[in-house]
Amino acid sequence: RIADQTIGRLFVYLRVLLCLAEEGVETVSSEALGDACEVKPSVVRKDLSYFGGFGKRGVGYDVEGLIKEIRSILNLDSVMKAALVGVGNIGRAMLAYPGFKTEGFELALAFDKDPDKVGRKADGVVIEDVTDLEQRISDEGIKLAIIAVPVSEAPKVAQRLADAGIKAILSFAPCPLNMPEDVKITCVDLATEMARLVYYL
Amino acid sequence: RIADQTIGRLFVYLRVLLCLAEEGVETVSSEALGDACEVKPSVVRKDLSYFGGFGKRGVGYDVEGLIKEIRSILNLDSVMKAALVGVGNIGRAMLAYPGFKTEGFELALAFDKDPDKVGRKADGVVIEDVTDLEQRISDEGIKLAIIAVPVSEAPKVAQRLADAGIKAILSFAPCPLNMPEDVKITCVDLATEMARLVYYL
Ligand SMILES: NC(=O)c1ccc[n+]([C@@H]2O[C@H](COP(=O)([O-])OP(=O)(O)OC[C@H]3O[C@@H](n4cnc5c(N)ncnc54)[C@H](O)[C@@H]3O)[C@@H](O)[C@H]2O)c1
Numbered sequence A, B: 001r002i003a004d005q006t007i008g009r010l011f012v013y014l015r016v017l018l019c020l021a022e023e024g025v026e027t028v029s030s031e032a033l034g035d036a037c038e039v040k041p042s043v044v045r046k047d048l049s050y051f052g053g054f055g056k057r058g059v060g061y062d063v064e065g066l067i068k069e070i071r072s073i074l075n076l077d078s079v080m081k082a083a084l085v086g087v088g089n090i091g092r093a094m095l096a097y098p099g100f101k102t103e104g105f106e107l108a109l110a111f112d113k114d115p116d117k118v119g120r121k122a123d124g125v126v127i128e129d130v131t132d133l134e135q136r137i138s139d140e141g142i143k144l145a146i147i148a149v150p151v152s153e154a155p156k157v158a159q160r161l162a163d164a165g166i167k168a169i170l171s172f173a174p175c176p177l178n179m180p181e182d183v184k185i186t187c188v189d190l191a192t193e194m195a196r197l198v199y200y201l
């Protein structure tokens, strides 16, 4: 097993490498990669040598090659289906975003409880009735879900997702969600992110 | 100066207390607050005693009183204006969200470069031309900005915001942004958050 801290750095390297590739950069030195990631170049070299020698002395690392290698180490080399619950402001923004597909994610299912939304299509995905959540998630074998419902609804929705076999949840609802041990959850709390930023002003 | 780790915990306590208040809970024990925040109750008591004795033995802490106190310690007891750059999927979702106002933030300005959007109103805010960014930010004395433009545009926009006197930036663009020392930046990288979640599946 690779140490969590190393894994954490690989995600940062991958993000920077994807940006470099978008700008057309073909090779990158451990110094340049280290600077952009705020990691010491010696740590970059150590991390990347762990997985095989990618770099050539004096030339640097091949950006595309490194992306492929890191994606495979991070289990990102195949498309992962996800279920979205709540097609409101945030839910619609995520369904409309083409970037998830290029990063290896497909929002395959979308649920809402508003009768005016159920049955409509949003960016190619049919909005389904949340009463069918358990059945549809098990039909499609989905393990990742996004919660974009109001705070008052989130605990109930999270419980149903866990019962339906979901193992990883990204939640935008700013409230603590008590999940079983085997369900990993990340809460993106935008207001708290802003509050943390302004505290240090 | 209060230690950063203590400050970090105060944000977590505040979030949980706000959820408890929303559910109508009036008092909370250090055990209950500790459980919800995944912090030892003894640490909760130590943190809260640092700022004055709020809790009464056997009764617990007054939720509303604690919220008020923590908000004032975290400089959140007055409304902070923010400028949004990019009124697309994410920008629109944030303008439409009433929760920022109750948390002490007002998206006072919104900029875009799309001529079809400039001049229109979105949730009560007029979308202004991004060419006026510097002038308008200094007119309104704004220090906080949100970047919701495409990745290719983000570095340039971030530079202009820093030049206009912005000191804190929340960015959704998944790319590193080189900011001067005195500009604090947080990047919410949704695809990487999802990738981190699924790695441990
Ligand atoms: N919009 C933002 O910028 C923003 C910022 C910070 C936090 N949030 C949080 O993100 C979450 C989503 O916010 P939003 O602005 O998209 O909200 P929204 O009200 O626009 O959308 C919520 C959607 O969820 C649906 N819904 C409600 N209960 C449901 C249930 N039980 N099952 C399925 N669908 C259900 C509603 O019909 C609606 O379509 C909220 O918890 C909010 O607090 C949003």
Ligand SMILES: NC(=O)c1ccc[n+]([C@@H]2O[C@H](COP(=O)([O-])OP(=O)(O)OC[C@H]3O[C@@H](n4cnc5c(N)ncnc54)[C@H](O)[C@@H]3O)[C@@H](O)[C@H]2O)c1
Residues within 6 Å of the ligand: A093, A094, A095, A096, A097, A099, B085, B086, B087, B088, B089, B090, B091, B111, B112, B113, B114, B117, B130, B147, B148, B149, B150, B151, B153, B157, B172, B173, B174, B189, B190, B191
């Ligand atoms: N939508 C999502 O769920 C999502 C998920 C992950 C990351 N992101 C990132 O968030 C950012 C915003 O995404 P989005 O989906 O809202 O994009 P979008 O394309 O819907 O909106 C971008 C907006 O920015 C405007 N714009 C472009 N250049 C500008 C400039 N120089 N100044 C001012 N306005 C400018 C465009 O006219 C458009 O209105 C992007 O960087 C994207 O990669 C979005």
